[in-house]
Amino acid sequence: MLDSITLSSMLASRLCHDLINPVGALGAGLEIMEGEQDPDMRAEAMNLVNSSTDKALDLLQFARIAYGAGGGYRDELDLDEIKVLVEGVYKHARADLDWQIPPGHMAKPAVKIMMTMALLIADCAPRRGSKVTIAQDEEGISLTATGPKARLKEPLQQALEGKEEGLEPKMVPAYIAAHLASQTGYKLLCSQDGEEKVVIRLQMS
Secondary structure, eight states, X not given: OOXXXXXXXXXXXXXXXXXXXXXHHHHHHHHHHHHOOOHHHHHHHXXXXXXXXXXXXXXXXXXXXXXXXXXXXXXEEEHHHHHHHHHXXXXXXXXXXXXXXXXXXXXXXXXXXXXXHHHHHHTTOOSTTOEEEEEEOSSEEEEEEESTTOOOOHHHHHHHTTOOTTOOGGGHHHHHHHHHXXXXXXXXXXXXXXXXXXXXXXXXX
């Protein structure tokens, strides 16, 4: 596995990549409001400020649990709280979210892996009208992306297999999740099922 300093640097790059657009748009909206007198333009700028702030906060709150030390020293996390965080990210995704996991608690490593996969599989469904279904059964958790052009891209597949060669900051969360799964006794599997379906499965038993 890559050393911790390299992983930290690459993960920081991924977080900056996720946040640069909403934060930049927030700044642009504030700049427009500062110098604009037209009411319609000011209203549009305020909408931009509100939507950009909302997206940045959703991403930060998600990352705090998925990548950071959020949740403290608890061994398990509340799935209702996790659902809210995942829904927040999907407000800004092209795919719709179908959350089918029942209320309860789940071990923190499994939650972190599931959250990471929920974020990454959204990129596998790039068209409007696509859907990501997250469900749980006795053996684990499945995340299924369906819709036009749904594809399991090679960089994601390689990262989920724990491969270091050619690893980019964008795929570091998947690489970390793969190693976290192996270290905690889980299996992380991915596959392309037909032309418009991608499945990522976290095997927990």
